[in-house]
Amino acid sequence: MLEPSQASSKSSDSKNNHIRCPVSSINKNSGDLSPKKLDSFDQNLQGLSNKREISSIPKANGKEGEYWIYPSERMFFQAMRRKNWNPRINEMQFIVPIHNAVNEQVWREILSWEKGWGSEMCGGPKLVEFEGKSSKMSPKARWLKYLGYKPPFDRHDWKIDRCGKEVTYIIDFYSGKKEGDLLSFYLDVRPKLSINGAWMRLIRVFEDFFQKKKDL
Template sequence: MSDKCPVDHSAASSSSKCPVDHTAPASSADACPVDHSARSTWASLNLPHSSSSPPTPIPSSTPSLLSQDREISSIPRGASDASQAEGEHKWVYPSEAQFYAAMARKGHNPRANDMRVVVPIHNAVNERAWFDVMRWERGRGGEACGGVRLISFKGRPKDVSPKARVLSLLGYSLPFDRHDWIVDRCGTRVRYVIDFYTGSGPGASFYLDARPALDGWEGLITLHY
């Protein structure tokens, strides 16, 4: 388990969307690597508002005031070709407006003002998760084909991983969210399990436990060698 940090959205242009039931169908090749089934949990985790001067609330009925800007991640997509424009070979994070719209559509009653905090946290946790995955992948041969790429992902907040279950029996807290990421290592697919835990400190504090899933030879080899 390591470090702090944090994690989702709707659709904007047809060229860069998240494949998780937003406002419009999107290509799975151009999206953010985060499933949105645990969105309400992320949004409720002690957002660090100022105690001296609370921010002026943005009316929930006017999400158009939220930023439409999106950030290109550092995470390579699992499919690319020579015709893609600059940035299209990376997964794309949601804008504040997209994140808000997706939460509202699922009935989570978001606060527009919180998006200024939640979205950067969401982006940072994905970057940290990819960093942890790449530590496992280092020296495994992905460099031979241009690097390891993320090809699919799934949020599984209700499915406790075996490791997390064992740790809970030893007195540790259960993770509040779980994602399964599948990466492509030069044609070999490897599944990673990422458990998300709340930190013990004040504010929005998180730490991750990312490791290869033990459901195949590649996962076993990556974990033990």
């Protein structure tokens, strides 16, 4: 059964309420998006902040204590426009915080999965790179769609560093019910299906089963 985590935020009136990430990928070689590169795309934007928020997500292959940085309103707007998503300047103040909050929730879910798998020995897991794969449905999402569930509106693959070992997590993003001004997102976060990933998933099933029996 699908039991994803939920993240809710205030919505704007945008028809792009699903808040798909306009950044296709960031890797260990390219690092954070360069404000200089994106600002050269249009110097005449008004009302968009250049302020960037530092995430709680540690950066692999970086200096000790270095964290990933989210794009500013201006950078996010320009990335959306490059993909022809018809963004509106006055909506960035809503969309960017939602985008950041959803990514923070994803990281909390990854930290939950990583507990007990050794990353505590080297200061915890760190994000190496992520890749947007909205056009490539995961096997689980395809199966759920076959069973009658709505397909996810976006998919990311996040690669993390676990003390020198790279582990990939798949994140499917589902839209939830809108309640008033609240826009809900359901996140299905799990390790990619591999030998290690299958073992992690199996152990999680047993842990959840015995926890439920304990709570009865």
